[in-house]
Amino acid sequence: MRLEPVANPGWGRTLGFPLAALGVTVLIGSVLAMVAGADPFATLGLILRGAAGSRFALLETLNRATPLIFTGLAVAVAFRARLWNIGAEAQLYAGAIMTVLLGTGALAWPSAALWPAMAGAAMLAGALTLLGPAALKVRFGVDEVVTTLLFNFVMLLFVSYLIEGPLKDPRAMGWPQSPRLIPDARLPRIVDGLRLHWGFALALIAAVAVWIVQTRTTLGYAMRAVGQNRQAAEFAGIPVGRVILWTALISGGLAALAGFSEVAGLRGSLTRDLSPGFGYTGIIVAMLALLHPLGVVATAIFVAGVFVGADSMSRAAGVPTYIADIMLATALLTMVLALALTRYRVRWR
Amino acid sequence: MQAPEVVLRLRGVTKRFGALLANDAIDLTVHRGEAVALLGENGAGKTTLMNILFGHYVADAGSVEVTGRPLPPGNPRAAIAAGVGMVHQHFTLADNLTVLDNIVLGTRPLWWPFAGRAAARARIVDLSRRFGLQVVPEHRVGTLSVGERQRVEILKALYRDARILILDEPTAVLTPQEADALFATLRTMLAEGLSVVFISHKLHEVKAIADRVVVLRHGKVAGAVAAAETDSRRLAALMVGADLRPVEVRASPPGPVRVALRSVTTPARGTAPGLHGVDLELRGGQITGLAGVSGNGQSALAGLLAGLERPTGGTLHLEGDSGARWTPRAAMRAGIARIPEDRHRTGTIADFTLTENAILEGFDRPPFARLGWLDWRAARAHAARLIAQYDVRCPGPETPIRLLSGGNMQKLILGRALEAAPGVILANQPVRGLDVGAIAFVHGRLLAARDRGAAILLISEDLDEVMTLSDVIHVIYEGRLSPPFARGSMTAADLGVWMSGAGFAHAA
Numbered sequence A: 001m002r003l004e005p006v007a008n009p010g011w012g013r014t015l016g017f018p019l020a021a022l023g024v025t026v027l028i029g030s031v032l033a034m035v036a037g038a039d040p041f042a043t044l045g046l047i048l049r050g051a052a053g054s055r056f057a058l059l060e061t062l063n064r065a066t067p068l069i070f071t072g073l074a075v076a077v078a079f080r081a082r083l084w085n086i087g088a089e090a091q092l093y094a095g096a097i098m099t100v101l102l103g104t105g106a107l108a109w110p111s112a113a114l115w116p117a118m119a120g121a122a123m124l125a126g127a128l129t130l131l132g133p134a135a136l137k138v139r140f141g142v143d144e145v146v147t148t149l150l151f152n153f154v155m156l157l158f159v160s161y162l163i164e165g166p167l168k169d170p171r172a173m174g175w176p177q178s179p180r181l182i183p184d185a186r187l188p189r190i191v192d193g194l195r196l197h198w199g200f201a202l203a204l205i206a207a208v209a210v211w212i213v214q215t216r217t218t219l220g221y222a223m224r225a226v227g228q229n230r231q232a233a234e235f236a237g238i239p240v241g242r243v244i245l246w247t248a249l250i251s252g253g254l255a256a257l258a259g260f261s262e263v264a265g266l267r268g269s270l271t272r273d274l275s276p277g278f279g280y281t282g283i284i285v286a287m288l289a290l291l292h293p294l295g296v297v298a299t300a301i302f303v304a305g306v307f308v309g310a311d312s313m314s315r316a317a318g319v320p321t322y323i324a325d326i327m328l329a330t331a332l333l334t335m336v337l338a339l340a341l342t343r344y345r346v347r348w349r
Numbered sequence B: 001m002q003a004p005e006v007v008l009r010l011r012g013v014t015k016r017f018g019a020l021l022a023n024d025a026i027d028l029t030v031h032r033g034e035a036v037a038l039l040g041e042n043g044a045g046k047t048t049l050m051n052i053l054f055g056h057y058v059a060d061a062g063s064v065e066v067t068g069r070p071l072p073p074g075n076p077r078a079a080i081a082a083g084v085g086m087v088h089q090h091f092t093l094a095d096n097l098t099v100l101d102n103i104v105l106g107t108r109p110l111w112w113p114f115a116g117r118a119a120a121r122a123r124i125v126d127l128s129r130r131f132g133l134q135v136v137p138e139h140r141v142g143t144l145s146v147g148e149r150q151r152v153e154i155l156k157a158l159y160r161d162a163r164i165l166i167l168d169e170p171t172a173v174l175t176p177q178e179a180d181a182l183f184a185t186l187r188t189m190l191a192e193g194l195s196v197v198f199i200s201h202k203l204h205e206v207k208a209i210a211d212r213v214v215v216l217r218h219g220k221v222a223g224a225v226a227a228a229e230t231d232s233r234r235l236a237a238l239m240v241g242a243d244l245r246p247v248e249v250r251a252s253p254p255g256p257v258r259v260a261l262r263s264v265t266t267p268a269r270g271t272a273p274g275l276h277g278v279d280l281e282l283r284g285g286q287i288t289g290l291a292g293v294s295g296n297g298q299s300a301l302a303g304l305l306a307g308l309e310r311p312t313g314g315t316l317h318l319e320g321d322s323g324a325r326w327t328p329r330a331a332m333r334a335g336i337a338r339i340p341e342d343r344h345r346t347g348t349i350a351d352f353t354l355t356e357n358a359i360l361e362g363f364d365r366p367p368f369a370r371l372g373w374l375d376w377r378a379a380r381a382h383a384a385r386l387i388a389q390y391d392v393r394c395p396g397p398e399t400p401i402r403l404l405s406g407g408n409m410q411k412l413i414l415g416r417a418l419e420a421a422p423g424v425i426l427a428n429q430p431v432r433g434l435d436v437g438a439i440a441f442v443h444g445r446l447l448a449a450r451d452r453g454a455a456i457l458l459i460s461e462d463l464d465e466v467m468t469l470s471d472v473i474h475v476i477y478e479g480r481l482s483p484p485f486a487r488g489s490m491t492a493a494d495l496g497v498w499m500s501g502a503g504f505a506h507a508a
Helices: A011-035 A040-052 A055-080 A088-103 A111-140 A144-164 A199-216 A218-228 A230-235 A240-267 A278-288 A293-317 A322-343 B046-053 B076-081 B099-104 B117-131 B146-159 B176-191 B203-209 B232-240 B298-306 B328-333 B343-347 B354-358 B376-389 B406-418 B436-451 B463-469 B492-499
Strands: A002-005 A344-347 B006-017 B020-031 B035-039 B061-066 B084-087 B164-168 B195-200 B212-217 B220-226 B257-265 B278-283 B286-291 B313-318 B336-339 B424-428 B455-459 B472-477
Touching: A011 A040, A011 A322, A040 A055, A040 A293, A055 A088, A055 A199, A055 A218, A055 A240, A055 A278, A055 A293, A088 A111, A088 A144, A088 A240, A088 A278, A111 A144, A111 A240, A199 A218, A199 A240, A199 A293, A218 A230, A218 A240, A230 A240, A230 B343, A240 A278, A278 A293, A278 A322, A293 A322, A322 A344, B006 B046, B006 B195, B020 B035, B020 B046, B020 B061, B020 B195, B020 B220, B035 B046, B035 B203, B035 B232, B046 B164, B046 B195, B076 B084, B084 B146, B099 B117, B099 B146, B117 B146, B117 B176, B146 B164, B146 B176, B164 B176, B176 B195, B176 B203, B176 B492, B195 B203, B203 B232, B212 B232, B220 B232, B257 B298, B257 B455, B278 B286, B278 B455, B286 B436, B286 B463, B286 B492, B298 B328, B298 B336, B298 B424, B298 B455, B328 B336, B336 B406, B343 B406, B354 B376, B354 B406, B376 B406, B406 B436, B424 B436, B436 B455, B436 B463, B455 B463, B463 B492, B472 B492
Parallel strands: B035 B195, B035 B212, B084 B164, B164 B195, B286 B455, B286 B472, B336 B424, B424 B455
Antiparallel strands: A002 A344, B006 B020, B006 B061, B212 B220, B257 B278, B257 B313
16 A cells, blocks of 8 residues: 555545545444434434534533634644644643732732733743743753643642642632632623623634734744744754744743633633643644644634533433544544545555 | 577556656667666656666556566566566665675565575675675675665675666766776676666766667657767757757856865764865855765765854854854855755755745845735745746746756755855755756856856765866865865866875874
8 A cells, every 4th residue: 555645636635535534523423322322313413403503502612612722723833833732731721820810819900901911921821831841842852742741740730739728719618729810800701691701702813813923924934934844944044943932932822821711701710620621622623723723713613512512412312421522533533534635645556 | 690588678668647747658678688778867757667667666557577577567576586676776775784684684584584694695705706796794784885885785686686687876876986896897797697777867877888778858768779879969969859068167267265164173963974174265256166975074064154064173264244153044144155955855845835935044034024024025026036037937936846846946946045146155966856957057057156256165976067167176085175176187087086085194
């Protein structure tokens, strides 16, 4: 078996294979539903309805997509420059910690000043969280996959320490959680009565901003050049190390905004279960979007929809929510394969 | 007289890569004891044809017969079993194994590693004596020179009872003397009744070894002639499809020294040697040629001038201001234009468009950028200008550069480098892999730059190119530089002696 590059993949190839991947994902989801003893068509219908079947469902999906847009952008920016940031989870928590530190009364400012201060501090903390691993990579060639990944666990333990110790809310009846944000620090809801908050709008702005930076600025150009061909970038005089450090700052800052938006917009306090793996799911979101910042918005909504839909389906049909994880994993694997197949033809011999 | 037996017959071999027709209904026959040269420009389809013969590629149409029996397509093992041996341009040896192990590797079952080792060794020694291929079976391949490795490759084929030996550009990595030794070996093989297919684009070599010359052009057989009845001029015309005039290079008066190296030393990088106490002056209005077998420190010298390497000893003197730290950027600021050795990996970014590649060296400065914002309009205009002035054939400035041919890619790099009328030009293998038309274009532009007063360092593995263009030639050997030789003061053979290391004072 060998792969031959396809010089000019036609529309059939570029659309057919990704659609087939989606089909395979649905098929595997159906089989799993059947194994769980439910009617596969009804199950898929329930997932769809749970994700987008009503105003409430749709807003819930967008709500869940918000942190995924941020972490997806963080991963997309980093991966574009070949900085393998697996630590969006840690950067998210770094942002959440700063949000809680400033938002629980330490700054008695009006909202208009408090929000930017919290967001800025969160970004700074996230940026610095990734700066360490990036500096080790640039200076000593330490593999950032390992350092950023391991830092996730360090950060989670640090959060545990904070909410069991110095940041523990005395009024939480022994629950390990931080004090709640003051009302002025909370992000208001876009639609009254529904849970969608302004963090979603901020995520959209961030996506457009990243897109502009990547296509219109010298830094974005340098980041793409370093990612595509480091050797050529170095030869052309691009300061590769410095570009990687800037990339780390931007990526870490974006991931931290997920923590800010979740705490200030949704939860109101810091707990250990603030993120059910948003940092890791961000990798799936970014990969499915082919690292395109605007694509990240679309794939984040898709991924969030699968989660929200599966949650609702599981309540109605009694099928475990694991089906969502499996479907996303399948979607990622088949999509990666499909994208390879649009560019390469398989020859058996 | 009875015609000798046909050992190899290709009929109507056709291979298509996407839109490119690499081989178009090619017929080729090789007789017993015959040397056939396969001549053609880069991209003419020589290597593709040999890869089909050897089973690396499967032809879309056509057949291959060895001694009358058809060869199953796409099966290198069958090709070996039928007596076809191939010496690739890039060797396929395991560095960490001995010569003996490399040669016998794959000929015996793996689960019985010591079977017949002594016999194998005796056979190798016998073969090497018979064909004048000196090797020591116990030496590790990693310690061998390029010429020795090639001998191991040939022995590998002979050990597998090859009756037809295919050599893909075998002299590209050899000194003239090593090439002569190779030719002597090939003649012995021919006398013993083996057949040789010799791929080359060097006309004089073809004349030296081949009985018959088959010329390929654009994937078709452009002509087949007896070597004795033709001359280089006619072969060149067949190769490019037009009469070719040899390049005339007028002598040029030397200008001021623009770059001077004083006993410069740089560290070795992996197996590539660094520089050892190199003294070198590059003068305006001159092309300084660097001859040498590849891997003797050319990349260290190129890296130094490109700003990638910093001297660990000695000094580098420049006309312009280079700033405190020697970097690629400092080199560019000092007025050094760089044409890198590897246009795919160092010179361009494959998935970037022509526009993006055109501004690669100046993207963050006016006119392409202001306050960190890119001016794509200026960038596109620049790219369009380079495309027009340097005759880059492409669908447009928004095309990804990976879709361009090597020649057009190189023209863009050349334009990017020469556009600012630099005082110093580093041209590292500027025409490697290009067709004759593109070579003439690149050489013409370099000579024009010289005539307007630029100092040029030309690094090339092609001795003919160095001797034709250079006003002064240095030979590099294991990181040391020979004294300068003026144009015409040395023959190719004289330079070859230096290239093999004789003449260099061996300081410890």
